[in-house]
Amino acid sequence: MESRLIGGRFGRVLAARLLCNDDLVESIEELCVRHDVKNAIVKGALGSLFRTQLEQTAGDTPRTIEVEGFAVELLSLSGNVSTHQNSPAPVANLFGIVADNQGHVFAGKFVRGSSPTCITIEMTVQEWLPD
Numbered sequence: 001m002e003s004r005l006i007g008g009r010f011g012r013v014l015a016a017r018l019l020c021n022d023d024l025v026e027s028i029e030e031l032c033v034r035h036d037v038k039n040a041i042v043k044g045a046l047g048s049l050f051r052t053q054l055e056q057t058a059g060d061t062p063r064t065i066e067v068e069g070f071a072v073e074l075l076s077l078s079g080n081v082s083t084h085q086n087s088p089a090p091v092a093n094l095f096g097i098v099a100d101n102q103g104h105v106f107a108g109k110f111v112r113g114s115s116p117t118c119i120t121i122e123m124t125v126q127e128w129l130p131d
Helices: 025-036
Strands: 008-019 040-051 052-058 062-068 073-085 087-097 105-110 118-130
Touching: 008 025, 008 040, 025 040, 025 073, 025 087, 025 118, 040 087, 052 087, 062 105, 073 118
Parallel strands: none
Antiparallel strands: 008 118, 040 073, 040 118, 052 062, 052 105, 073 087, 087 105
């Protein structure tokens, strides 16, 4: 195993409200661009989606599942936003748990461009300032 310890501190806290049809992943990336945030931790969110796609991995085989149904509830959200030297645009990696309107629960990584907000989503993102 290889590892390294990265020092840093938390910076500004961004509170945002996504509106109808705003994509979950794209909106967090846009939020970071707007406020010149290079790295961040997604602290949490509350709201609903029209639908979503989640990436799941069982063993070495990744798969994408579709969760549909009006008002797919966002039960849990966490993740990070980072920029890299070869790509200056922030990239969000978001993981969460959702429930469809039948009460079925699903978990995975949100696929960019596949999670439009139903009514609103309230979220908190905190800037990370590496040393």
